[in-house]
Amino acid sequence: MSEAPATSRAPAGATTATPRWTLAPPLVAAAALAVLLAAVAVISGSLAVALMALPLILAAAAGWDRLPHADTQLSTRLTLADAGGGRVAYDLRASLPDGVEAVVVRQRLLGGKARELVLAAPQARELAGEVALLHSGPQEVVRFELRLLGAEQAAISLAEDPIVGDLVVAPASTRIGSLPLPRRLQGMTGTHESARIGDGGEFRDIHRFSPGDRLRRIDWRTTARLGMDAGELYVRRTNALADVTVLIVMDSRDDVGEEVAEWSRNVAVKKGLSSLDVAREAASSLAGAYIAAGDRVGFQDLSSRARMIAHAGGNRHLWKLRRAIEVTAPSGVPFRHRRAPIVPPGALVYLLSSLLDDQPAELALRWLSGGHRVIAVDVLPPPRFARADRRQRIAHRMVMMARDDRIRMLRSHGVELLRWAPEASALPLAARLDLLSRPPRWRGSQAAGR
Amino acid sequence: MRAGELPMLRRLRAPADLPAPAPIPGWSVRLLLVAVAVALSLLVYGPHGWFYVGVLLALLAASVPDYLLGWLLILFLALGELGHRSLLDWRVLALVAGVQMLHILAGLSYVVPWRSWVSPAALIAPLRRFIAIQLPSQLAAVLALVLLAPGAHGQRPLTFAAFTLAGAAALAGLARLLLRGR
Numbered sequence: 132m133s134e135a136p137a138t139s140r141a142p143a144g145a146t147t148a149t150p151r152w153t154l155a156p157p158l159v160a161a162a163a164l165a166v167l168l169a170a171v172a173v174i175s176g177s178l179a180v181a182l183m184a185l186p187l188i189l190a191a192a193a194g195w196d197r198l199p200h201a202d203t204q205l206s207t208r209l210t211l212a213d214a215g216g217g218r219v220a221y222d223l224r225a226s227l228p229d230g231v232e233a234v235v236v237r238q239r240l241l242g243g244k245a246r247e248l249v250l251a252a253p254q255a256r257e258l259a260g261e262v263a264l265l266h267s268g269p270q271e272v273v274r275f276e277l278r279l280l281g282a283e284q285a286a287i288s289l290a291e292d293p294i295v296g297d298l299v300v301a302p303a304s305t306r307i308g309s310l311p312l313p314r315r316l317q318g319m320t321g322t323h324e325s326a327r328i329g330d331g332g333e334f335r336d337i338h339r340f341s342p343g344d345r346l347r348r349i350d351w352r353t354t355a356r357l358g359m360d361a362g363e364l365y366v367r368r369t370n371a372l373a374d375v376t377v378l379i380v381m382d383s384r385d386d387v388g389e390e391v392a393e394w395s396r397n398v399a400v401k402k403g404l405s406s407l408d409v410a411r412e413a414a415s416s417l418a419g420a421y422i423a424a425g426d427r428v429g430f431q432d433l434s435s436r437a438r439m440i441a442h443a444g445g446n447r448h449l450w451k452l453r454r455a456i457e458v459t460a461p462s463g464v465p466f467r468h469r470r471a472p473i474v475p476p477g478a479l480v481y482l483l484s485s486l487l488d489d490q491p492a493e494l495a496l497r498w499l500s501g502g503h504r505v506i507a508v509d510v511l512p513p514p515r516f517a518r519a520d521r522r523q524r525i526a527h528r529m530v531m532m533a534r535d536d537r538i539r540m541l542r543s544h545g546v547e548l549l550r551w552a553p554e555a556s557a558l559p560l561a562a563r564l565d566l567l568s569r570p571p572r573w574r575g576s577q578a579a580g581r
Numbered sequence: 582m583r584a585g586e587l588p589m590l591r592r593l594r595a596p597a598d599l600p601a602p603a604p605i606p607g608w609s610v611r612l613l614l615v616a617v618a619v620a621l622s623l624l625v626y627g628p629h630g631w632f633y634v635g636v637l638l639a640l641l642a643a644s645v646p647d648y649l650l651g652w653l654l655i656l657f658l659a660l661g662e663l664g665h666r667s668l669l670d671w672r673v674l675a676l677v678a679g680v681q682m683l684h685i686l687a688g689l690s691y692v693v694p695w696r697s698w699v700s701p702a703a704l705i706a707p708l709r710r711f712i713a714i715q716l717p718s719q720l721a722a723v724l725a726l727v728l729l730a731p732g733a734h735g736q737r738p739l740t741f742a743a744f745t746l747a748g749a750a751a752l753a754g755l756a757r758l759l760l761r762g763r
Contacts, residue, residue, distance in 0.1 A: 157688035160652040168659050169752075173745060178667035178729050179676065180659045181748060182722045186681035187655070189714045192755055223600070233703045235692060238600065246596065247697035248603045254700055258600035283710065284688035 144296065145208040150228060150279055150288035152199055158285040162191040194285025199230030205279070205288075211272055211296045214261050221273045221296055223258040230281055237276040241265060243400035266399060267302035267411045269460050271295055299457050302411035307420035308561055309568035311547075312375055313479035313504045321374025322425045329371020340364035375426040376442050376475045379414050379452075382484035382491045383407060383434045386461040387511065391527045392518035404552070406485040407461060409510040413483055413551040414456045422449040430455050431472050433491070434462035442475055471497040479504050483551075485511040487530065492537050495546050505546045506567065509538070512552040599698060607697035611643035614686035618642065618654055621679040624672060625661040635661075642687060651687025655680050669726035677722050678715055685711060 165187035172181035206226040214220040227234070234255035239245045240262050255277070262272060273296045279288040316325040324332040337353050340363075348366040357365060387394050388402025414430070421428045422444060429442030430452050438455050440448075471494050474480055480498045484491040486509060499505045511534075516524060538548060549563055557563070622635025638657060642650035658676070667673060685707050693699060 155688075155691070156649055157652075157684075157691050160649045161684055161688075164652045164655055167656065169748065171659065171663075173748070175663055177663050178725060179662045179665065179673045182667075182673060182677050182718075182725060183655070183659050183662065183680045185721060186677060186714050186718045187684055188752075188755060189718065190681060190684055190710070193710060193714065221600075232706050233692075235694070235697070236600075240598075246599070247607070247694045248599060248601060249607065249693050249697055249699040249703050250601050250603060251700055251702035251705065254601045254702055260598055260600040262598070278692075280692055282706065283685075284692050287692060 144210075144294065145206070146292070146294060147204055147206045148291055149202065150199075150205050150291065152201055152279075152281070152286045152288050154198075155281070155284050155287045158191055158194045158283065161187050161194075161283075165191060190283055191285075194281065194283030197230055197232075197282040198286050199228055199279070199281050203228030203230070205277070205291065207275075207277075207294050209273070209275070209294050209296050211298055218261045218263050219272055219298060220261045221259065223273075223275055223294065225256055225258075225277065227252050227256060227279065230286075231279045232282045233280040235278040235280065237278075239274040240272070241400050242271055243398065264300055266405060267300045267408050267457070269297065269299045269458055270399065272298045301453070301457055302408065302415045304419060305412060305416040305560065307416055307564060309565040310375075310420055310424060310426075311479065311504075311506060311564065311567040313377075313477055314502070315477045316373035316375060317477045318374040318376075319371070320425075321372050323373055323375055324370045325373040327371040327373070328368050330369060331372035332370030335368045335370050337365050338368050340366050374444070375421065375424075376429070376478040377417070377421050377426060377481065378429045378431065378442065378474050378478050379417060379456075379481045380431045380433060380472065380483065380494070381410055381414055381456070381459055382482065383410070383432050383459045383461055385485060385487060387485060387487070389512045389515045390518060391514050391516055392520070392523055394523075394527075403515060404512045406510045406512060407459065409512055409552045410483040410508075411456050411459060413508050413510060414459075414481075415453055417481060418452045418456065419449060422446070422452075427475075428452060429475065429478075432459050433472070433494070439472070442478070474498055474501065474503055477503075479506070481506050481508055483508045483510050485509070486534055486537055486541075487511070489537065492541055495541060496544055499544060499546055507538075507541055507546050507548050509548060509550045510552065513554050596698075601700060603698035603700040605699040605701060605704075607693045607699055608695045610686060610689045610693050610699065611646070611695060614651065614683070614690055615639045615643045617679060617682050617686060618651075621658055621676065621683065622661075624675060624679075625658050625665075631661060643690060646687065646690035649687070649691075651683055651690065654687075655683055658683075667726065667730050669723065669730055673726060674719055674722055677718055681711060681714060681718070 165184045168180055168184035168187065171177070172184060205228055208224045210222050212220045212222070231252045234250050234252060236248045236250055236255060236258065237245050238248065238258075258275070264272075275294040277291050277294070281287070312323055316323055319329070328335060337350060340349060344366045348368070350365050350367045353365040354363070357363075386397065386405050386407040388397070388405040390401060390403045393402040418428050418430065425444060427442040427444045428448070430438070430440040432438035432455070438459065440452060440455055480495075480503050482491055482495050482505060484507065486492065486507065491507075495505050495507055514527060519527070542548060547567060549567060550557055551560065553560070558566075618639030619636055622632050622639065626632040626635060635654065635657060638650055638654040641648070642654050658680070662676065665672070689707065
């Protein structure tokens with residue numbers, strides 16, 4: 132059902148810098164100590180002390196003799212490539228200055244804990260590896276920081292600017308069979324059957340010919356059977372087709388993962404599937420399905436005015452939508468809307484949110500009062516308590532109680548709920564969408580939220 | 582983690598996804614520094630008294646290498662050697678080797694983070710230089726001890742003045758070597 136996430140845009144970053152060398156304390160300490168020992172040896176007449184100074188002098192001399200030149204340059208080129216199976220291959224090529232004996236490499240993958248390696252210079256010229264992607268959206272895949280070491284630790288370069296490989300990862304995509312529709316369908320073309328009489332839809336009824344009916348719609352059999360005189364004609368009427376306007380609203384303010392213990396730290400490699408992963412997947416899948424059905428889709432990120440795309444249709448528009456969805460990232464800043472974002476008349480609104488605070492719920496109610504059908508897509512993944520302590524469990528329970536109250540209030544007002552994240556005890560996503568796609572009288576009471 | 586493996590053992594093994602093979606844990610350099618320092622302290626001071634100061638200095642040098650206590654430890658050992666007569670025996674030759682080893686290990690401890698992973702290739706150059714410096718140093722030590730150390734009857738084959746002159750000449754030669762081309 133779900134396709135694996137694919138990487139998009141693999142950048143290649145090349146940098147050239149002049150390392151800022153500093154004379155290392157070990158060299159200074161060795162030289163100073165050698166002179167001191169020689170003086171002690173001369174004063175005390177101790178041959179052994181003089182002999183102890185000898186290797187220190189030679190070591191300091193060797194380090195001094197091989198000091199790297201100040202004007203040599205360090206060039207690096209970092210490339211990222213799709214390695215398949217949700218993995219990214221990174222490759223850092225470094226052209227090291229002469230006189231570098233070893234390199235301290237500080238590496239951080241996917242924003243996790245930094246690891247440090249001490250490598251010989253030839254080894255540090257090419258650092259390559261693979262990393263499994265854990266999340267969709269914009270992310271730092273790999274970060275390198277290099278410190279160059281001269282011979283005998285005589286010279287050390289100050290920490291260079293980090294070499295960072297960023298990537299925007301496309302979300303997974305879910306195939307959607309049934310599409311929920313707004314309360315009223317608008318437009319004269321499309322793929323959805325409306326209640327209006329028109330062309331393109333299913334058979335509606337047989338009706339007496341009236342001015343305006345097309346002659347090719349006359350049903351001659353029925354006319355022959357029912358017509359009492361020559362002027363009494365019957366036509367076959369069909370339903371009109373219409374398209375749908377959908378607005379996908381993403382609440383990207385917070386990005387919480389499955390692991391409840393990581394809610395405060397929010398470390399990418401530890402938090403598991405996150406709410407924004409689910410939201411991106413849901414938004415991308417819904418946008419793709421509606422555009423494929425010939426509908427018009429708009430997108431709005433509640434945390435950014437810049438990420439607003441007016442509703443339109445077509446493949447080119449879908450690319451634009453998917454790009455906007457991919458780059459959505461948590462803002463960390465509370466959004467303030469004096470007015471709810473404008474929604475096209477008769478549009479169906481999808482509000483993708485973890486529903487952990489009141490603001491998205493308030494917006495949903497405003498759209499609902501404007502006559503729109505609003506489906507709140509709950510993107511909070513099922514919690515895991517593997518590393519959570521007792522206090523975190525209690526805090527989580529309290530947050531969930533407030534959230535449940537919020538969801539109950541939304542439902543009581545008529546906002547429909549769709550849980551997107553997979554859950555063992557709930558209906559499959561396809562069944563939930565199927566329920567929402569049925570006419571209201573067949574839908575049951577909020578069945579899709581189950 | 583492999584089946585039946587203790588978490589402690591897992592920490593001793595380098596992560597499999599490092600971009601280059603680096604199987605040696607960074608703290609092992611500091612452990613080696615402590616081992617060499619303790620052995621040299623034992624050699625110079627014996628197993629009592631000042632020896633424990635040497636152990637303490639070794640532990641401090643390994644735990645806070647930024648304070649350059651490794652070189653203070655070398656000075657401490659040299660001062661301890663003042664109490665011994667310089668004779669041609671393995672003790673002095675071991676000290677000459679040990680002092681340089683301490684210098685290398687203290688220098689590595691200064692630049693190698695204790696939680697890092699070290700490639701064996703990164704240690705080859707210091708080891709090669711250790712051998713390159715020790716060969717002439719040990720030869721010079723044997724010659725100096727033969728020529729300058731007092732014999733059994735207390736007489737020196739060469740005078741102390743000659744020893745000073747030889748040292749000064751060596752230093753001048755070294756300075757000339759270092760200043761060439763700069």
